[in-house]
Amino acid sequence: MVIVDRQIALLPVQPDDPRAGALEVRSPSIVTGPHTLFEQVWENGPPSVNKHHGTTPAAHPQKESSCKEQPPATPTRPQH
Incomplete structure (x- = not known):
């Protein structure tokens, strides 16, 4: 499942x-269901663990960083 x-x-x-x-x-009425399910599972899931730094803070920085709006990618020319 992917939600955009x-x-x-x-x-x-x-x-x-x-x-x-x-x-x-x-359809917003259909997309809402899977989105709500994802949010509930995320909030009730176990904390993420980074093998080098231990448990992540409660704010779930991975989720926040993946949800932030990113600037549009700048097209690049292929190198010859």
Whole structure:
């Protein structure tokens, strides 16, 4: 399952076989369900552990950094 900007959800057609494809859903009333489920599982899950630095802070910096809006990528020319 992939959720983009709380507006688009890619839901697997067969959860046990990712190669079977996915359904792209843009209906807000349908995207809300999987998004809410993800948030609940994330908040109730065990803390993340970094093998070099121990347990991460309660704020879940990985989640925050992955959810922040990123600037658009600048196209680069291929090097010859």
